Amino acid sequence: MQVKETRNEGLKRGYEFTLPAADLAAQVDAKLKEAQPGIEMKGFRKGKVPMALLKKQFGQRVLGDAMQEAIDKAMRDHLEQSGDRPAAQPQIEMVDGETWKEGDDVVVTVAYEALPQIPEADLSGIELERLVVSAADEQVTEALQNLAKNAQDFEDRRKGSKAKEGDQVVIDFKGMVDGEAFEGGTAEDYPLVLGSNSFIPGFEDRLVGAKAGDEVRVEVKFPEEYGAEHLAGKDAVFETTVKAVKAPKEAEIDDELAKKFGADDLEALKTQIRERLEAEYKGAARQVLKRALLDKLDSLVKFDLPESLVEAEANQIAHQLWHEEHPEEHGHNHGTIEPTDEHKSLAERRVRLGLLLAEIGQKAEITVSDQEMTQAVLQQARQYPGQERAFFEFIQKNPQAQQQLRAPIFEDKVVDHIVEGAKVSEKTVTKEELEKAIEALDEL
Structure with missing residues (x-):
């Protein structure tokens, strides 16, 4: 040749x-x-x-x-x-x-x-600041109160009381379409919280004002997009008997509440909450640290960038931001979206940092293990309940999808590798100061 x-x-x-x-x-x-x-x-x-x-x-x-x-x-x-x-x-x-x-x-x-030759980056002089936040007692108390609201009980209202939105009604009902009962349209002693929108639109509204012992004829129309095709768009009648009207009651913050959430007692639940909050703060602080590191790396070395990679990244950024600004558009029949100079500048930064991190990771012999990939696939599959098997098969057959899962894991491992060798000081801040630091990331 x-x-x-x-x-x-x-x-x-x-x-x-x-x-x-x-x-x-x-x-x-x-x-x-x-x-x-x-x-x-x-x-x-x-x-x-x-x-x-x-x-x-x-x-x-x-x-x-x-x-x-x-x-x-x-x-x-x-x-x-x-x-x-x-x-x-x-x-x-x-x-x-x-x-x-x-x-x-x-x-x-x-x-x-060709990919450029990446200059050797001197990482020894990198200095970083890690924000540290401890969970305050009032934050633990606030979290406990939210748990109590979510674990609310219901107690019978005074006899003859009318049901209000937020109340729970215990009902028997029988649904009919065209005079015939339909499958799944009948139940006894069903606890329904009014305002939960868990039933067909209009059903819960008809029970507001009802009292225990009332028999209510609820006339509604199934939505045109209803899941069961034989019921979609049909008029329905529910013969309903109200057996009890109950008012919401927040759960007491005590050992019983703790047991509902799998803790031995209230103190153990408080400890769990504190640990969870501090883990969340630690994750947020890592985002701030990572951005600071990437900013330093971005200014550390300069080299030519492949135009094709920058162009592809700029197009992707423009497309993603357009959809964020137009959430009502779910398809891709929106014509060409031209990247702006700002998109191109961000694309250059991402490509430069991606190539630099890849070079550092390769020299440090950093890899993504099969176990880490499996964990990532399992975590992603949870977003598709009932379709996990199909998602696994898709990932197995699609190298590009595998790379999309592998890339952020690799990047985080390289970041951790650099941080381990950097001079990192710690600064104790409040939750509010951490939140401001996170908000500032979105403004950059």
Whole structure:
């Protein structure tokens, strides 16, 4: 294979690979000879089929395979000799592909952007500040009060009291469509909190003002988009008997409340809450620390960036921000979204930091283990209840999806590696000061 350089500008590379027709023909002959002993054909014993007949029968297919193998090998050899690492899949095109015929030389053009040489980054002088927040007693108390609200009980209202929104009514009901009872439309002693919107729109409203012992005819209409197609958009009648009206009552903050949340007693629950709050604060403080580190790394080294990577990242940023500004648009039929200079500047930062962190991680021999990947897949699968198996299969078959899960794990491990070798001081702050620091991240 003959290789001629056609472009060498910055990170952009261009080459012309020429495979002489004689070399290609020799490869085809070699492949056919290798396969000849195992080929059977009518009129010939196994392994005795003449080469001319093999060429006529299998020549074109073998020719295509030989051509592809030769180009792939030439590409591998070139990258090994040049030391280039393409930023994306090289563009390979056959010259005169439509008019090429057997006996002609094979000429292909190869174009790609090489990843830049990353300068050695001096990480020894990096100084960082870690914010530390302890959970105050009032924050633990506030969390306890919220738990008590979520664990509220209900107690019977005085006889004859009318149900209000927020009350719980205990009901028997029988639902009918076109005069016929339908499956799933009947229940006894059903506890329904008015205002919870857990029933068909309009159902709970009709029970506001009802008293224990009342029989209420609830007339509603199933939504057009209702899950059960045979009920969607249909008028329905629910013959309903109110058996009890109960007022909400916050749970007492005591040992019994603690047991509802899996703790032995109230003190144990307080300890759990304090630990959970401080873990949340620690996670938020890490975000602040990580941003400070990335800012320092961004100014530490400069190098050329592959335009293709920057352009792809800028387009992705513009697309993501557009959807955040237009949450009502769920599809992608919105035309082209042109990245702004701000998008391009952010893209350059992300690409530069991504390449730098990858280089640091590679030199430090940092990898993502199978166990870490499995944990990430399990965590992501929880977002698709009932479809976990399908999600696992999708990840297994999709290398790009695997990389999207692996990349943030790798980045965090590299960040931790750098932080371990940096000079890190601690600063005790309040919860409010930490929140301001987090808000400031979104403003940058």
